[in-house]
Amino acid sequence: MSVSKDQLIDFIYDEARMLDEGRYDEWLALWLKDGHYWMPLDYNQTDPINVTSLMYEDLFMLKLRVERLNGARTFSQKPKSRCHHVLQRPFVDEMDEAAGTFVTKTFMHYVETRLDEQFLLALTVRHDLALADGKLRIANKRVDILNCDAAFRNIQLLP
Amino acid sequence: MGRYADNPAAIKALFRGNEVHRDVYIDPEIYKLEMKHLFANAWVFVGHESQTPNKGDYFSTQVGDQPVIQVRHSDGEVHVLHNRCPHKGTKIVIDRAGNTGKFFRCPYHAWSFKTDGCLLAIPLKKGYENTGFENSDNGKGMRAVGEVRNYRGFIFCRLAEEGISFEDFFDGSLSSIDNMVDRSPAGRLEVAGPPLRYMHHCNWKMLVENQTDTCHPMVAHESSAGTAVKLWEELDMPEGTPLPPAMEIIAPFMSPYEFFENMGIRTWPNGHGHTGVHHSIHSNYSAIPGYMEKMVEAYGEEKAKAILNENRHNTVYFPNIMIKGPIQQLRVFIPLAADKTLVESYIYRLVDGPEQLTARTAMYNRMINAPTSIVGHDDLEMYERAQEGLHSNGLEWVNIQRLYEEDEDFTQEKVENGTTERQMRNQFDAWVKFMTCDMDDVREAAE
């Protein structure tokens, strides 16, 4: 199966929309099972393991994260947070048709709100995508926050 | 004038032994007085020496509300200077860390200072001749803090020129730092990367108290740890499947009350104390191959075992840090206002220790203490609800009475049931002491 540039770009837009609409079961189904969601703490960080990151989560942790959002005793989600992504058109940086692997980079603005607070993050998001059973899947996702070294308040949803 | 300045009796009246008045958390005047008295008279954590390993390396931070610079002087010693030019007040360094070479140079009018703060040169110096400049404090250079101590790599300072000695202030509580450092076969730690920085809209003391609050994990963290346990059970793994590292870290938060009761709490004089006297949530982490052998080689079998059998949970060093010895973590609760606290969470690697331990610690830090951490979200929600709730006039006192005994004596080290709130009371006992020890008494003066 071949994948067009448009299909890759649509995939990125669809994923952001799932997060904004809270369609987490669909979102989890996008992932390959050994994928990681990485959000570095340091600018240009290269090591996710031996220094602190904001997030470096496998599928079990991601599942736990979204499962918790709906828990009856998840007090930090009473009331719930909402989020909103605005994407610039993704760049397709690598297309290896033979291997079925692709890399995109997308600049986004991410807004999250709860009660009277709202914050804005500027993001650079790298997706490593791969074909599995004829479908595009997320192999890895790296989310760099422009002001990653700033002191944040809660970031409760998924940028 | 406010109600509390120069009024030690009013300060003392805020702590009744088993309850504390809400003003300690919400009154801006109390915050100002804490900065002036408590954070000046106590020994406060600055940084780790490995953040400034080479001559001229500096690191800027805050002690209470005071901007300071930790810097490695040309003699190899670590100094702590006020981050303020003696000329017009300009901050000498603005970036968080760097190397200044042999001297600091103010960017405004180029006064320069040795890395111990002494004045080095002033352009057009002759303009100060016959002005009496040499008699001014400002002519001496950048002001150093009252006293600095490097304890096994951890830099503490006392802002006040005079006051309690480092040894008298910490006393037996240094055994927790010792245990953390001894876990390195080389007896040395190194900072691993930048700290997490997490902004809380609550009073700094709520965070410090929470470090020995053993009755909250199974309640406040049910949403995160409870859900983790449930998800793991649903996976229905065969009996005896080892827990993945994430579960090893998060599942113990759901331990029952008896676990926390039996773990024990120890208090030391001057507000220090720790949970996990007998065991802790860190006790059952899987062993890292080769580590014990290295420790035995470095210390001999008996001492190596003694070091690793200690599993202290959270050690509070009054006023505002907590360390976790078994995972080499340090959290500093920097008070920015009565209702604003910056939490910075550092991790350290064990020099000559296995890198897998650094990896576990980094995982702990991001899973539990990050602004993106689900466990962190649970805690912050509680602190901020408390900060808002305390404005209610329904009641004015906060209850810290669990396992309270009349006439508690905090001058003696003590071990008690792990769910006691004695450590919180111990902190307030020290709080009163260091708030009032150098406070004038207006009413006495008036008499």
Ligand code: FES
């Ligand atoms: S303010 Fe620093 S030299 Fe003038």
Ligand SMILES: [Fe+2]
């Ligand atoms: Fe907690």
